């Protein structure tokens with residue numbers, strides 16, 4: 001955040017999602033406490049770590065079948081128990097929405113169905129093309145460098161995206177300038193302030209190196225938003241144990257490679273959504289104490 005030099009080494013990790021080469025240190029700024037991946041791939045070379053089969057690009061594809069509607073209904077039911085992003089939004093009248101990192105357009109689609117006029121920004125050409133096929137305008141590029149919008153937005157969202165940006169304060173300032181006075185910002189990021197981060201360290205699932213460049217805690221997230229002009233309204237800790245289950249799987253795989261135990265935890269990791277449901281009381285408790293691996297932050301541009 002424009003701090004003078006001075007970082008402490010927190011851990012050194014690698015790419016666990018695709019097993020691509022490289023070792024990546026995570027450091028903590030001695031001044032503001034922000035944790036960053038440093039050294040890190042540049043904005044020119046980072047694309048290498050986002051292959052086309054990158055998970056989030058796939059999971060957000062929309063199909064127009066009857067099954068899609070049925071699965072959406074089922075999902076709504078599950079969402080009451082395991083809230084996703086949309087459920088965490090304040091109750092707003094439909095207006096103009098911008099989604100940063102819209103991937104293949106699933107959330108744009110959801111909001112458009114509710115009457116929102118939606119626009120997306122997406123870094124990946126192929127994911128942006130999928131979202132455009134659904135009929136939504138999508139600007140390809142990085143938030144920090146795309147051209148300004150003419151009309152302001154009532155709501156800007158970014159689901160698990162700010163941690164991927166090379167210049168988060170600049171990006172959040174840009175989003176601030178694109179929002180009308182009184183408009184909302186809703187973002188979700190991993191919570192590196194949780195106990196699971198300190199327990200699992202380089203095995204923490206949400207580290208996602210080297211794609212994640214910042215590793216926020218509620219405090220550093222608050223500082224960064226304030227620096228960009230936003231006023232933080234609330235920080236919600238999502239009721240999910242995904243990180244915990246996946247991190248335990250990484251830990252076992254590292255300690256006991258190719259063992260029966262690691263095969264078992266690998267299988268559990270694939271079915272983690274069900275385990276998450278079964279352990280709902282535990283995730284509610286952890287969320288209450290701010291200890292789950294993901295947080296959603298709501299901020300507002302002052303009137």
Ligand SMILES: [Zn+2]
Pocket residue numbers: 001002003029030031032033034
């Ligand atoms: Zn700093």
